[in-house]
Amino acid sequence: MTFSPPALPSVDLAARLSGRARRMTASAIREILKVTQQPDVISFAGGLPAPELFPIEEVRRAADAALTKYGPAALQYSTTEGHLPLREWIAARAGITPAHVQIVTGSQQGLDLLGKILIDEGDVVLVEAPTYLGALQSFLPYGPRYVELPTDEHGIDTDALEAVLRAHPAKxxxxxxxxxxxxxRTLSLERRRRLLELTAQYGVLVVEDDPYGKLRFRGEELPSLYQLALELTGDPDRSHVIYSSSFSKTLVPGLRDAWVQAARPIIEKLVQAKQGADLHTPTLNQMIVAELVHDVLPRQIETVKKAYGERAQDMIARLREAFPPEVQFTTPEGGMFLWVTLPEGTDTTALLTRAVERKVAFVPGSPFYALGGGQNTMRLSYSSATPEQIRRGIHALGETIREALEATR
Ligand SMILES: Cc1ncc(COP(=O)(O)O)c(C=O)c1O
Incomplete structure (x- = not known):
């Protein structure tokens, strides 16, 4: 006799999801990147640091040194706040104490935890138009009401910010x-000061996300909003700026080591939120980074800056040659990306299909807008492209754009 198990009524899984889960969306970029991942396509789409520059031997030696120095403690559970020598190093550079520093598992986790402790449903969250898609994604489950801030070549337009602050009680x-x-783009010093004043005046917290700040290959370094606030108040516990940075772009992303600097009441809440999320960032990874920050990190930053500076310059020169004159693009002073604006009415999502046929890819700009729009924009990454890929890829992209613009004439 065969045994037949009793039939189980099926539970409607989708109906059991929380409202928060229903607000989550698949990253538009991930979906787009799938199309671009054919091996023969030159992709300026991904935002990956250059893997050939990773300090593999140094990481290997640092892992060995950490295991020798700490023994089993390197593999044990550790404190939620993070590895003290690493927090001390971060704090010393910022002129604060380790009590103002929380280590997080990638700044992406920092953004999620900040969303969790700061955003109630319906809270107004002001974002740049366009902004980092991953932050929009992190905050979205907590139910923010996004309000976009207009930007130009100097970053957020602070006159427009003032009007927005008057109209919306923002969190x-x-x-x-x-x-x-x-x-x-980089926010000018004058606007940094103005942004600080306005947000303090209207009681609005600032989350300053700065993974690229150390990767300046041109121009003068500017003080962070966090630094400026500290200079003005002289007290890290009175800062309304919460600063987030990461070792992902300066060292390696795979160790997932990043941090948040903030006033103690914020850090204390972050500690509680992080306990619920993952208890702590992997112990050994933090120890590895702490071994590397003194000698390897400064050298690595120089190496990465030099490579990205050359790649950016190369891409800009090729864009000038290959793109029609009505197409505009930014000329960044650091980081990994530049932004292209095509004439109004062009649709870069449709353009991507034709670009991929010519074996080149980019990210269409519209997913970076919290409230939609930007169909005529695209992001190009130069961080992991070779000169040959830049030459051929930008040429092919220029042809694709010319063809599309001619078709609309
Ligand atoms: C602006 C910004 N913030 C945060 C992140 C997340 O970085 P990570 O989690 O690797 O520190 C990125 C990654 O691309 C980014 O561009």
């Missing part, structure tokens, strides 16, 4: 002042 402003993802 927080999320900004990427240095070599922004996706535009490559």
């Amino acid at each position: 927080l402003l999320y900004a990427i002042p240095n070599f922004q993802n996706p535009t490559g």
